[in-house]
Structure formats: structure tokens, C-alpha cells
Amino acid sequence: GCGHDSVSSAIVQAYYELAIEPHRVAKLSGIGCSSKTPTYFLRPAHGFNSVHGRMPSIATGASAANRDLHYIGISGDGDSLSIGLGQFCHAIRRNVNMFYVIENNGVYGLTKGQFSASADVGSSARKGGGTNEIPPIDPVLTAINFGCSFVARGFSGDKTTLVPLIKAAILHRGFALLDVISPCVTFNDHEGSTKSYLHTREFEQTAVYADFVPIRDEITANVDTQVTAVTLHDGSQIHLRTVDPDYDPSDRGSVVSY
Template identity: 60%
Template sequence: MTYIKPIFRHPLLPKNKVGFTKKDYEGAISTLCAGCGHDSISAAIIQACFEMSVEPHKLAKISGIGCSSKTPTYFLGNSHGFNSVHGRMPSVTTGANMANRDLIYLGVSGDGDTASIGMGQFVHAVRRNVNMVYIVMNNGCYGLTKGQDSATADFGSISKASKTPSPFQGIDLVGLAMEMGATFVARSFSGDKSQLVPLIKAGMSHPGFAFIDCISPCVTFNNNKGSTKSYSYVRAHNEATSLLDFVPEEKEITMEYEEGASKEVVLHDGSVLLLKKLAPEWDPSDRLSAFSKVQEAKASGEILTGLLYIDLESKELHDLFGTTDTPLNTLREKELCPGSEALEVINAGRR
């Protein structure tokens, strides 16, 4: 019986800049079904945080309800965490972010948590450009309640529970996020860490709402023939916009690519997202071009993955509000209540 991971790790595990190994970013052993895509996404988050040398106490992971929202137990065991009410992760994160802008916010949600009960919360977090990474572990079904079709189940997709093709149009979260003015939109696949890890890293570097819709097959209820979110279907229909490489600020870019075959996207903090083998007619910093490419792919039944859109001029919620650089939760009475003399001055100015 194994519900405990052995304490031993590879003796040659590398350390990152802040002196941690990957083990320091792990959480408890997963209780999800064996082979669940969510576990791979957890591993990608661990990998990304390790590679970014994030100090665990400077990150907060916040989730709602569902299989997806259980996962924060399984990664970053040394970070802050809040498992909120169903669909309310965006609001709780917004609140936390307002109180302490110094943390990295990692919101984890599922297709039910985002596209059904939490839809209203989601769109407002997008339009407010809350500085967070928002990952949807999207498996197109309600795994925790025996696999009924969710709102993101594609039209015509068959799951093990429904047994019949879905009669409804699935909600395309990527299109919705773009429509709502999201400043960083990506889609990925749990089975492709070489793409997912750089996207999470880029998302953490992006000032504002970084949305990653990650297709994550439900092995138990939605990995069957006829499903559009199974491992084999996604592998067969995955059209990557580009190969990705995330280059931190201090590293030099040494690889050279043919002109037109690659594009460097310089992120706000100076780090670079290198997009290789780029689809030629497409520019990820142009909202219109991204939008039409996403629609084209949808029409042709392809699943477009990679970084789809990025607004390099993004201003996050604190910038829009013009709040102080000091986290609000550290402001004490002295700063918040400058005294009657200061009040007199303000009042005098209003007279």
C-alpha cells in the first residue's frame, strides 16, 4: 500500500538559484485517478517554479472545487494556499492580490469551476487584468461526479458517461478570454510538458492576467473513442503554433534561427519567450491575427496550442488603480492615518 512517497530523491538532483531542488516544490502524493492529466500539469507547475527559482513562500496557489482544484495539495507544499468555494477562485485571488501585490498568484480551476459555476467570476477577473496565472485543467467532463459532460465538452464529443454525442456547443475558453480582453492567452496539453512548462514560466513573468487553457484528459471518464479530449485525439489533432523556449533575463540567447522562422517576445521583466517554427501568417502580439487563427483552427477541427496572444503593453490591476508599490496589507496605522494635521491640509485644499 503506498499513499506516501518515499523520502529518497535522485542524489544528483540539481539546485536552482535559491538553493532548492525540485523536491522542495513537491506536495503530497496525488489521490487522483492513475494517469490523470491533472497530475502532469501539477508536475509542470513544479518544474516551472523550480526553474524560475521561485521562493515557495512568495507564491499563493488558489483553487475552487473539483478534481482540478484538489491539485494544489499535490504541488508546492511549502507555499500559501486557499481552497475556495466552487467557482469563486477568481474573486478570492483578486482580493488576495489587492491585499498583497508582492506574491505570485497561481489560480487553478477546472472546466466546471470556470465555464459553469464560476463563469461570472472568471470574466471579471479577465477584464480587470488581475496579475495572476490562471490555469484551467480542462477535461470536458465532471470527473468528481462520475463524468457527466461539462460546458467545455465539444459538440459531438462522446464521453464514457454520456455515451451519446454532446448536442451542445462547447464553450471555448480561449476565445472567451480573448473576447474579454485578456492580455496573455495560451492553450496547451497536459501531455506536452516541453510546451506547458515555458508557458507557465512566461505566464508568471507576465504583468496581468495570464490565461492557460490546458487540455487534460480524464482517463477514467473521457479518454474513450469519440472523445475530443482523449490523449490520442489531442495528439492527433494538436497543431502547435510554435515550439517554445523561455529564456530568463540574465541568459543570452545563443540559438540562431532563420528569419521568419522564429520570433522573440520580450516580456515585461526582461525575460524572453522564444517562439520557434512559427506559423508564418500569424503574429501573437496582434489580437486580430490571433483571433482569426484561433477561429480558423476551430473550424478545421484542429486544436491550436501554444502562446496564442500576448499584449506587450499590459497594465495589471494595481497599475490601473495606481495603488502604492507597498503591499496594502503591510501598511500600518501610521501610513494609513497621517493625523489631524494632514487632514487639515486636505480639507483646506477642498475649501
């Protein structure tokens, strides 16, 4: 079924595992397939469905007025990267204390499958058979560029990874962005789509196995070579890579391309 339902299921599980009662949560959304999903999870929670692309402003005001609630913003690639792009960027810049989800399927589902701003170059449309020739807006790179302090990407079909990412985003203080590739099975799950289930499963690369790390003794390491292997408590290893002497961590472009 629709990937958005899987995202809703993961959100419910994450809040349950964190023991956060629904009455302590405020669900905010805009317009689109994604923005309908708050209806189907945490029903006793507070909620506000705003106009198209304006959810970040509502979230900003709500967060400023009541700092005791957990704010979750549900949006889509059309709602956040087209009509609401400016709002999205300024919410990051203001570091609004909220968990912001983009359910990213690459199309406008409510209007029958036109390309959205996140559609990749070369992706084909199910309706009409056209090919997208316009470079996409990447919400992850956009968030990094605007200084977002928590940025992650997941896949709606990988609940094992998605739930820990959601839990980490909920507990983060400040603006936490989670971009979820969430295939539209009606208008964008065909051959030639780069947001389909088959394409995502084929090319998905897990950057890190997300989970919470229990409290253990501190692990130290002497990093004096190009790559240093560090053994963790469970026996697994991570490899620390030293950067070049001229590496500039304040240059966001260099950080992304390194």
C-alpha cells in the same frame, strides 16, 4: 494517469527553474478534481480553497491586499466555464495579476463524467453513451474577447511545451490564462471523446515551440512583400505575413478568424 498530475509536475518544474521559493507563492482554487491538485505541489506555499466557481474573487482580494506574492489559480472547465463563468470573465476584465490555469477535460469528474461546458459537439459520454449536442465554451476565445493580455493553450502530455508556457505565464504582469487539455483517464479517455489522450495526440498542432529567447543582437527585417522570411540566431526562420489594407486589429472577431 490523470493529466492533472502531469500539470502539477510541470508547475513544480517551472517554479524551480525560475528559482521562485514556495513561500512567495499563493495557490488558490475552487471545487473539482483540478482544485484538489494544489495539495500536491509547492506544499510550503500559501493556499486557499474557495467555494465552487468563486476562486477569481478570492484571487482578486488577495492580489489587492498583498502585491508581493505570485498568485496561481487552479481551476477546471466546470469550475471556470459553468458555475464560475461570470467570475472568470470579470477577473480577466479587471486584469488581476495572476497566473490562471484551467485543467480542461470536458467532463465533471467528481460527479462521474457528465459533459461540462467545454465538451465538444459530437463528443460521446462514457457513461450512458449519449452524444453532446450543445456548442462548447472555449476559454481561449473567451479570454481573447475580454481583452486578456496573455492567452495560451497546452497539453498535459507535452511537458516540453507546457513548462515554458507556465514560466512565461508566471512572469507575465497581469492576467495570464493557460488552458491545458488534461484528459480524464477515468471518465473521458474513451473512443469518441475529443479530450482523450489518443484524440489530442492525433490532432495536436504546435502553434509555436515555446522557450525563452536569450539576449542577442536585434534582428531587423524589411517587410515589403506578402510573406517575408526572417532568419533567427539559431538558423531557423519565421515568416512574417502582411495583412490586408482593410484589416482592423481592434475587431477581435476579425483577429480570431484571420
